[in-house]
Amino acid sequence: MGLFGRWLERKKGPEKIRGAVIRYDRENILGESHQDCYDKIIARNPGVPYDFKKEEARGWLTTRGRIVSMQEAYEIKLKSGQISPDESPPHLNE
Secondary structure (H helix, E strand, C coil), rough: CCCHHHHHHHHCCCEEEEEEEEECCCCCCCCCCHHHHHHHHHHHCCCCCCCCHEEEEEEEEEEECCCEEEHHHHHHHHHHHCCCCCCCCCCCCC
């Protein structure tokens, strides 16, 4: 974790998952699922087709502003207590 990571944990508490995110055209679009993020992007640009070239990242946004993979998001949720260890690895609201 390193010194900075331990300091952040003491200062701000454990890192948690805020939700699904799509980084589109230099902006993080946060939602309950990636479909929700996609719907928000489409709603902001009515009549304009979705441009996959503007999609810079897709994953899960943490409380520290990191975009992480599904596996890392699952591990963060377990560690922070957002889900219990007996829950099967979910699709994390994909």
